[in-house]
Structures are given as C-alpha cells and as structure tokens.
Amino acid sequence: MKKIVIFGTSPAAIQSHYDFTNDSGYEVVAFTVDRNEIKEKELLGLPVVPFEEVETIYPPVDFGMFIAVYFNRVNKVRMKKYELAKAKGYTLVSYISSKAIVWPGLQIGENCMVCDGANIRPFTKIGNDTFVMPCAVIGHDSVVADHCYLAIHAVILAGARVESCCVIGANSTILNGVTVARECVISAGAVINSDTQQKGVYTVNQPILQPLPSDKLANVLFKVQV
Amino acid sequence: MEKIVLFGTSPGAKVAHFTLSHDPSYEVVAFTVDRAYIEEEKFCGLPVVPFEEVTTLYPPGEYKMLVAIAASGMNKMRARKYAEAKEKGYTLITYIHPTAIVASDLVIGDNCMISEGVICRPFLTIGNDVFIMPGATLGHDTLIKDHCFIGNRAVVMGAVIMEPFCFIGPNTTIMEDLTLGRECLIGGGVVIQESTQEKEVYKANPPIKLPLPSDKLAKIIFRKRV
Numbered sequence: 041m042k043k044i045v046i047f048g049t050s051p052a053a054i055q056s057h058y059d060f061t062n063d064s065g066y067e068v069v070a071f072t073v074d075r076n077e078i079k080e081k082e083l084l085g086l087p088v089v090p091f092e093e094v095e096t097i098y099p100p101v102d103f104g105m106f107i108a109v110y111f112n113r114v115n116k117v118r119m120k121k122y123e124l125a126k127a128k129g130y131t132l133v134s135y136i137s138s139k140a141i142v143w144p145g146l147q148i149g150e151n152c153m154v155c156d157g158a159n160i161r162p163f164t165k166i167g168n169d170t171f172v173m174p175c176a177v178i179g180h181d182s183v184v185a186d187h188c189y190l191a192i193h194a195v196i197l198a199g200a201r202v203e204s205c206c207v208i209g210a211n212s213t214i215l216n217g218v219t220v221a222r223e224c225v226i227s228a229g230a231v232i233n234s235d236t237q238q239k240g241v242y243t244v245n246q247p248i249l250q251p252l253p254s255d256k257l258a259n260v261l262f263k264v265q266v
Numbered sequence: 267m268e269k270i271v272l273f274g275t276s277p278g279a280k281v282a283h284f285t286l287s288h289d290p291s292y293e294v295v296a297f298t299v300d301r302a303y304i305e306e307e308k309f310c311g312l313p314v315v316p317f318e319e320v321t322t323l324y325p326p327g328e329y330k331m332l333v334a335i336a337a338s339g340m341n342k343m344r345a346r347k348y349a350e351a352k353e354k355g356y357t358l359i360t361y362i363h364p365t366a367i368v369a370s371d372l373v374i375g376d377n378c379m380i381s382e383g384v385i386c387r388p389f390l391t392i393g394n395d396v397f398i399m400p401g402a403t404l405g406h407d408t409l410i411k412d413h414c415f416i417g418n419r420a421v422v423m424g425a426v427i428m429e430p431f432c433f434i435g436p437n438t439t440i441m442e443d444l445t446l447g448r449e450c451l452i453g454g455g456v457v458i459q460e461s462t463q464e465k466e467v468y469k470a471n472p473p474i475k476l477p478l479p480s481d482k483l484a485k486i487i488f489r490k491r492v
Contacts, residue, residue, distance in 0.1 A: 114480045141365050141382045141400070144288065159383050159400045162284040163277075177401050177418045177436075180281045195401075195418045195436045197454075198277065207480075213437040213454040213470075225480045231437070231455035231470040239479035245471055 043069045044133055045098050047091065047121050048108040049083050056108040056135065056153065057084055063138050070098060072105075091124070100129035107132065107151050110171065111189040114223050114239075115205045119187040122151055122169045132169075140172075149186065167204070176208075179216075191228070270294045270359060271324045273317065273333040273347050275309045282334035282379070283310050286361065296324060298331075317350070326355035333358065333377055336397065337415040340449050341431045345413040348377050348395045358395075375412070393430070405442065417454065429464075 044066045046053050053071060060066045071083050075090035082088060089097050105125050109118040125132060132151035136142060139156040146160060149168030154160065157175040164178050167186035172178070176190045179198035184190065188202055191210040196202060201219040209228040214220055219235045226232055227243040236242060270292050272279050279297060286292040297309045301316035308314060315323050331351050335344040351358060358377035362368060366384040375394030380386070385403040393412035398404070402416045405424035410416070414428055417436035422428070427445040435454035440446065447464035455470040462468070476483065 116481075143284070157383065161382075161400065162281055175401065175419075179418065181277055193419060193437075195454075197418065197436055211437060213435075215436070215454050223480045225483065226473070229455065230473040231453070232473060233454070233470075237475070239481060241476040241478065241480050241483050242473035243476060244473060 042104055042133070043067050043098075043102065044104040044106055045070045045072050045089075045094060046106050046108050047072050047125065049073050049077070049079075049088060050109070052110045053108040054084065056106060057086075059135055059137065059153075059155075060106070064135055066104070066133060066135075069103065070094075072098075091121075095128045095130075100131070103130070104133045105130040106135070107169070111207045114207060114225065115169075115187045115189055118169060119205065122187070161198075173210075267291060267293050268359065269324075269329045271296045271298055271315075271320060271329050271331050271356075273298050273331060273351065274335050275299050275303070275305070275314060276335065278336040279334040280310060282332060282361075283312075285363065285381075286332075289361075289364075292359075292361075295329065296320075298324075317347075321354050326357070329356070330359050331356040332361065332379075333395070334379075337433050340433060340451065341395075341413045341415050344397075345395060345431070348413070351377075387424070399436070 046057055046068055049071050057068050060068050070086050071088045072091045072094040075092055078088055107118050107121045134152040136154040137156045140154045141159040143162045148166040151169040153171045155174040158172045159177045161180040163181045166184045169186055170184055170188040172190045173192045175192055176194045178196045181198055182196050182200045184202045185204040187205045190208045193211045194208045196214045197216045199217045200214045203222045205223045206220050207225045209226050211229050212226045213231045215233045218232055221236050221238040223239045224236045225241045230242050230244045272282055272294055275297055283294050286294050296312050297314045298317045298320045301318055304314055333344055333347045333351055360374055360376055360378040362380040363382045365382045366380045368386040369388040371388055372386050372390055374392040377395040379397045381400040383401045384398050387406040389407045390404050392410045395413045396410055398416045399418040401419040403421045405422055407425045408422055410428045411430040413430050414432045416434045419436055420434045420438045422440045423442035425443040426440050429446060429448040431449040432446050433451045435452055437455045438452050439457045441459045444461040446462050449465045450462045451467040452458060453469040456468045
C-alpha cells in the first residue's frame, strides 16, 4: 500500500484523512504544515512534522503527498504548497471517491479530489490540483483547469471551460460553452451565461425576507399538504 | 445483446454511444443522419448511414434505435426524428443508467434517456422521448409528458404536470403541485413557484459583478480559514 503524507491540519486535512483511510488504496502516515503553524505534535494519532524538513523524515521516493487545503485566497495557498511539494520531489496523489460517478478514460491530474456523488461525464478534462466537492456535475467535452475548487452541487455544463484558480460556488451553474476566466469567484447559486472577466467576483441577489413569521405563512407557501 | 443504431452525430450522440458502449446489454452498430447532413463516413469508428435508407441496411426487425438529439429547436427536432423512426418500424429503446435511483413503479415510454445519478421517486410517470440529464431529481406523483428535456441537477418536486416539449435548464427548481405549459423554456437556475403558460420563457437574474477583483475580496468572503 502506498503511504502518503497530508499537508494541512485544518478540517480539510481531517476530511481527506478520513477519505483516504476509508476509501482509497493509500495509507496516511503523517501530517505536515509549516513549522510556525504547528500547534500540536499529533493529529488523529499521527505525527505532525514541519514542512521545511518533511522530505528528510518521509523521503519522496517512499512517500506520496496530498495537499489538503481548500480555496483560501482563491486557491493560491494550495497552489503554492502544491508547487513546493513538487519541487521537493513528491508525487502528489489524487482521491476519487468510490461513490463518485466517473467513466473509464477519465483525464485528471495530480492532487485532485473528487468527492461522493460527483459526476464527471465522458470526454472531460480536469487539470492538476482541482477539488470537486460532493454532487458537482462536470458536463461532457468540458475543461476544468488547474487549482480550481468546485463546491457542492456546482454544475459545469457541456463544452464549458473553467480556467485556473477559480472558485465555483455551491449550486451555481456554468452554462454551455461559457468560459470562466482565471481566478474568478462565482458565488453560491449564481448562473453564469456568458464569459467572465479575469478575477471577477460574481454574486447573486439576496433572498427576500417576507414580513410575516413562518408560522403565519406556512399554509400559503406549501400548497400541498405534506 | 441488443443491436442499436443511433440517430445523430452531434456531441449528444457521441455521449450516448459512449454510455451504451459501457453497458454489456447493448452494442451500437452504426449512426444514422439525413443524407444531407452526412459529413464523414465514420463516427466514433462506426459507419454513418443515410436515414433515408437505414431500414435496408439495418432492418427494424433486427436492430433497435435511439434518437440521440439533445434539445435543439425546443425538442422538436428529436420529436420529428422519433416519429419518423417509429414510422419506419423501429423499436426505440429507453436507457436507464445503473447509477440512477429509480422507484420500482416507474412508468416510462420509449426513446428516453435517464442519465447517471438521476433520482425518480415513486408514482412518477414519464412519457415518450424524454431526456433527463445527470443528477436531476423528479418528485412523486409527477407527470412528465412527451419530448421534454430536463437539465443537469434540475429538481422537479411532487405533483407537477409538465406538458410536452418543455426544456428545463440545469439547476432549476420546479416547486410542487403546478403545471408547466407546453414548450416552456425554464433557464438554468430559475425557481418556478407558479404554473406557467404555453411557450413562456424564464431566465435567471444575471449575476452581479462586484467592483473588486477576487484576490482583494477573498479574505472577506471566506470568513473562516478552512
């Protein structure tokens, strides 16, 4: 069994430790973060070692690595650690949940994560270091570049293109053939129907708070008795 | 094993071919389109034959057909070829992907496509020639009439009547106990709370582009470090 070291001690690291331990061919042996970020010597019973000297304790020839950082600073934190780990000589592993729906011939790079219920359709290309959260759908003939983060239930339609370092929010929709430019942030629930500008932040109208409390309105909203 | 001729050479047909090729119950033997639309003699490594003479090459007694056209022309193009293929005597197959979660009492017609991860709840009736894209959820006591197209991750709640030729975009929500008129187009991300009339078109609010680039906003939007 291939042994790996996880970069990070945040909830993202704990989540990926769980996923790798329960649903992959990898064994997690340690965590690593920058020396000044180390608060505890152990996490989940495993050692936490300084990233500055991780290669001497867990040499890249024997151990793989996974950078378990979500989308901080538009994915740049993860990207930086990804590049440093590569420079140290580590092979970065990807996790694809056994409960995700993927097809034979899937093209996906290193340090990717494809979570439960995500659905990656045929003829799709995913770059390196891209995280696909639960139930996201990536349509056929679409491209998701490096260092992206697709949140829960995001839908990328056929022929769309998501360029590097984008954050695609929960339940948002990228329509057919649209290109989302580098480093965009698309907020939860947004529908993107034309190409976006680089580093653009796209948000949605806020919901409308009604003037009556829910117990007064219930019989109006729920037409059928449920 | 059923031998299938696919109508179409679009990306939708390519995906249908890919899908059926990974199911041991089916063997796709050829593609067919109208003679005027034949561009190459082969598609996905299989012959492309003129629809006008498909019955002599692939007789309806031995071969079945799937009209694999997406929603072009409000589903009218697929409906026309569906009718023509029936006239030629073909049995049109309905394909339900094994990862779909389908109630045992589902009533469904021919030339339907239920893609990966679709959920069909009990007491649901689906007509002929209905295409349902990955991850859509169809509620109980709902009736989807002929020639509809339901996009990725769309949610159709209980007791909905959907008249023929409707196009339901990705990530849309159709609330319970209402009727969608014939040929309605519901754009991606729209929430429909009232019944609609024939041929109505609904579009989501466009996203709001914030005045700051993503690297300036990241710290504000992502309050918690993860």
